[in-house]
Amino acid sequence: MVTDRDILILRAVSRYYVLNRHQIQRLIFPEDIHGRVTRRRLQSLIDADLLNRQPMLVCHPQNGVPAPVYYPSPKGIELLAEFTGDDRFLATATQAPTMHHVWHWLAVSETHIAFDQAISLQTADSPYAVRVVEWLNEYDVVNPAETLPEKRFHLYTLLRSSPRLICAPDAALLLNARGHSKVFYLEEDRATTGVHQIAASKSQGYAVLAEVSGHRRHFPQATIDTFTVLMIAPTARRRDALRKAFREKQGAALWRFASVEDLKPERLLFEPIWYPCDGEPASLIKPNPLSEGESS
DNA sequence: CCGCCTAAGATACCGCTGTA
DNA sequence: TACAGCGGTATCTTAGGCGG
Structure with missing residues (x-):
């Protein structure tokens, strides 16, 4: 038997792709003190093949x-499409997340949840009426028949074949405020690699993506001509190390850095938590009405 | 309309397990 | 050893079917 809350679970995993039990409990079962209800509903969805489970072998x-x-x-997204009458659910990625990337996916979904909550915190008379027009995850499929990543996935961009240069954001979003839409890319840092290696491997792809206006292909409806890359670091110290590492790189002006502890829904949009490579932090949505929707 | 029964979800409690 | 998460189980609650 599928309950209303089961549908909410299916919606949540469709939206965020990878979630753990704790996140689902927070989102859908806030009254569930012991977590037993959440576990039981998840188990019944899995028994019915409406949901997939990936064990986390490396975890602390x-x-x-x-x-x-x-x-x-x-089967789960089919049910969702049928239940809601919205066939867009059928485009949801259902491939198993790679085992050693699971923590990375959880970080992306946590950021996505924070964005959604920040948006919903706005009241009806909020001055900017910020909304996320569209959110793309790394593995959202644009052409299921293709196997080449640059053709199969929406975001994966092959910029040059030789030497090979790609840009593969963790996620992308189109943010709208008072009629202006701007593209943001998301990079989750988990401090598993040295900052200089990250700066070297990621900066060029985004710099070239900017040169060729590659973000226009991802979001043709964007009205602002530039994009910004948002990098989320696990700590403020790591954030500042990343800023320093990106400072001398190509396209450094594209980047903004925030730490996870600053990334609270109530601060995310309007408080100065986003640090450029050089200088003072700014808010994502600028208070000046003439340049709202921009971050640079 | 009533009383009874059943099915399934919600709730509470508990013991087991693997890691720091 | 402490702890967090898992899954088993008993009990309570609710919805619906059914005969009288």
């Missing part, structure tokens, strides 16, 4: 056993 949250993560199943 604080302590305790590894907690699995959940992601969409073909």
